[in-house]
Amino acid sequence: MSTMNTKEALYNFCLRLGDNNLILGQRLAEWCSNGPILEEDLAMTNLSLDHFGQAEFMYEYAAELEGKNRTADDIAYLRNERGYFNSLITEQPNGDFAFTMMKQLLYSTFAKYLYETLSASSDKRLSELAARALKEIKYHLRHSSEWVIRLGNGTEESRIRAQQALNELWWYTADMFVVNETDKELIKAQIITDLSGLYPKWKSSVEETLKLANLTIPAHGHMYKGGYDGNHTEHLGHILCELQYLQRAYPGAKW
Amino acid sequence: MTEEEKLTRFNSKIDKEEKIEPKDWMPDAYRKTMIRQLSQHAHSEVIGMQPEGNWVLRAPSLRAKKILLAKIQDEGGHGLYLYSATETLGIDRDEMIQQLHEGKAKYSNIFNYPALTWADIGAIGWLVDGAAIVNQISLQRTSYGPYSRGMIRICKEESFHQRQGYEIMVTMMNGTPEQKQMAQDAMNRWWWPSLMMFGPPDNDSSHTKQSMRWKIKRESNDVLRQRFIDKTVDQAHFIGLTVPDKDLKFNKSTGHWDIGKINWDEFHEVINGNGPCNKQRLAHHIKVHNEGRWVREAAMAFAENETRTKKELVTH
Numbered sequence A: 001m002s003t004m005n006t007k008e009a010l011y012n013f014c015l016r017l018g019d020n021n022l023i024l025g026q027r028l029a030e031w032c033s034n035g036p037i038l039e040e041d042l043a044m045t046n047l048s049l050d051h052f053g054q055a056e057f058m059y060e061y062a063a064e065l066e067g068k069n070r071t072a073d074d075i076a077y078l079r080n081e082r083g084y085f086n087s088l089i090t091e092q093p094n095g096d097f098a099f100t101m102m103k104q105l106l107y108s109t110f111a112k113y114l115y116e117t118l119s120a121s122s123d124k125r126l127s128e129l130a131a132r133a134l135k136e137i138k139y140h141l142r143h144s145s146e147w148v149i150r151l152g153n154g155t156e157e158s159r160i161r162a163q164q165a166l167n168e169l170w171w172y173t174a175d176m177f178v179v180n181e182t183d184k185e186l187i188k189a190q191i192i193t194d195l196s197g198l199y200p201k202w203k204s205s206v207e208e209t210l211k212l213a214n215l216t217i218p219a220h221g222h223m224y225k226g227g228y229d230g231n232h233t234e235h236l237g238h239i240l241c242e243l244q245y246l247q248r249a250y251p252g253a254k255w
Numbered sequence B: 001m002t003e004e005e006k007l008t009r010f011n012s013k014i015d016k017e018e019k020i021e022p023k024d025w026m027p028d029a030y031r032k033t034m035i036r037q038l039s040q041h042a043h044s045e046v047i048g049m050q051p052e053g054n055w056v057l058r059a060p061s062l063r064a065k066k067i068l069l070a071k072i073q074d075e076g077g078h079g080l081y082l083y084s085a086t087e088t089l090g091i092d093r094d095e096m097i098q099q100l101h102e103g104k105a106k107y108s109n110i111f112n113y114p115a116l117t118w119a120d121i122g123a124i125g126w127l128v129d130g131a132a133i134v135n136q137i138s139l140q141r142t143s144y145g146p147y148s149r150g151m152i153r154i155c156k157e158e159s160f161h162q163r164q165g166y167e168i169m170v171t172m173m174n175g176t177p178e179q180k181q182m183a184q185d186a187m188n189r190w191w192w193p194s195l196m197m198f199g200p201p202d203n204d205s206s207h208t209k210q211s212m213r214w215k216i217k218r219e220s221n222d223v224l225r226q227r228f229i230d231k232t233v234d235q236a237h238f239i240g241l242t243v244p245d246k247d248l249k250f251n252k253s254t255g256h257w258d259i260g261k262i263n264w265d266e267f268h269e270v271i272n273g274n275g276p277c278n279k280q281r282l283a284h285h286i287k288v289h290n291e292g293r294w295v296r297e298a299a300m301a302f303a304e305n306e307t308r309t310k311k312e313l314v315t316h
């Protein structure tokens, strides 16, 4: 039985959207001065910048919904591990360039369909945020698809690396489509649709790209789930250590 | 045209303040100097991404994070732009990177200092970019066309960086005692290295004379340094920062701030590879470059395949 009211559910949902962006943005920012070529170094921090911008919008709305006079930064920086609702795939380490591009492909395809439906939401703020994020995410998807195809058809080494990335990341994909109490309340309030319904579209789009990349989806394995309920992998805690360092070390300081 | 006539023409162009363009004839030594200076500038932009990148993950607010990331991107963009400008002189980026890795090409000494606290991000923007602007505004009038145009473009962004860096210092000086201490500590560590960014004093600068004659360099190291000091000392005092120089004094007769002795031994130590981060910066660049090789090879193989397929489609 759900104990959440619609406003609380919408708040949680904004956290989920914000956290996906914040955590993925933080991962992408790790590439800063580490890219395989300068152009890609800049491209990845550019994606990161988009994600931080999207996170900020989502948290601003969350702060308003909460009505406790907290800022987007308070929400971004001052929660503990179990209070972050990002999907597990976003917190996975970057691995090599193939791993990061594969992660981006799998996530951006999801985000594209997500923002498409949300841009038709009856909640005006949510629909505006989604429409705005959609423009950026389409570019992210194009960029990562092109790279996955390039790596899959590049050299033997790049194909193997791309395939390995897919083999590992695949098992974190179902987590993006989990429907939890937050969703149920928002579906009831007709603010969102059942987002597990995006899965077939996501799957066929991803399959199409992977086919062009000569890569095969692994056949058997266990799908990890739990991000939307705050059940994370061990990686998240370390991301938060770095992210929150100054806010935690100097409570109340303004930067 | 004989070599001599070409040289006369080149010199008269320089005299008339006309720009030298890539296709123009130029003396070998001019080309060499330009390559050295431009590639050094490009490498500096790129190596400078490391100390600032060190704080991206820990930036204390979403706004600060976005500003810092965007700034580092600007610097990388300057690097790209300057690599292309250098390529107009007949050297490619791979070769420039090779020279960097072999220690034959340099980058600005300033990036051999570590960014230890968040206040260093403020100090770097305010002091390092601030010093870079003074130098680069002067270089807008440099004689090599692509370099001059590059500087005009880049300076606009640099002044943003300088303001954003100063803003961090202002915020921290208005903050908690710990923040003020952090800001002052950053000031103490970055002040002198920033002054050294302008290079050795005029009387023992080996490159200055010829570069001034060719109008590659338009103003001397000491003139530029003084300009930076004058504008920066006031900014420091305005927010309550102490300049770490007990001999600093306003000279009423010249209208300039006189400073104490710069420790040129430290400067030469760092240039000779013994700064706190020389090894780290270069090793990092080499490591990343090597780790990225397979990506570059894959991209190249893919592009070659694509062209081949296209050609086959046309012929069939």
Ligand SMILES: [Fe+2]
Pocket: B045, B074, B075, B078, B154, B158
């Ligand atoms: Fe720059």
Ligand SMILES: [Fe+2]
Pocket: B075, B129, B157, B158, B161
């Ligand atoms: Fe700059």
